[in-house]
Amino acid sequence: MENQKNNKLKRILLVEDDDALANVYVGRLQAEGFDVRRVANGEEALSSALSYEPDLVLLDVMMPKVSGFDVLDILRNTPETANLKIIMLTALSQDSDKERAQSLGVDDYLVKSQVVIADVVERIKHHLNMDTSA
Numbered sequence: 001m002e003n004q005k006n007n008k009l010k011r012i013l014l015v016e017d018d019d020a021l022a023n024v025y026v027g028r029l030q031a032e033g034f035d036v037r038r039v040a041n042g043e044e045a046l047s048s049a050l051s052y053e054p055d056l057v058l059l060d061v062m063m064p065k066v067s068g069f070d071v072l073d074i075l076r077n078t079p080e081t082a083n084l085k086i087i088m089l090t091a092l093s094q095d096s097d098k099e100r101a102q103s104l105g106v107d108d109y110l111v112k113s114q115v116v117i118a119d120v121v122e123r124i125k126h127h128l129n130m131d132t133s134a
Contacts, residue, residue, distance in 0.1 A: 010035065010130070011034070011035045011053065012034045012124065014037070014038040015040075016063075028121065029121070032121055032125075040063070042063050042064075042070060046066070046071060050081065054084065058120070059071060059087065061092050061097070062091065062092070068090065069101065076104060086107050086108075087107055087108040088106050089112060089120060091113065107127055
């Protein structure tokens, strides 16, 4: 565990059902020095949010079992996870989807087709108050 700046690595819970995309994100986030746990559906996201205690959740919307919107709503209404940083990373680019996410309390809303992985990493660091100029 080198690079122990704030005495422990920031934990990212990646909720993404696309294996190829998830693998790219896990690799990049680990290379950036994050502790990453990836889950593939909303049910696992909810249980992992409690057991893993992430600093931030990177949340897909369209997933099997429980949608990202429902996960967001449940996390925001659960005392242990109410203050978690949550970034939605989704294919949904409609304003109505973004507004729904914002009404449920999302911290950030990124559309997959409109961002590259470096943008996502930058947003994660921003929300975790990490110095991005280093």
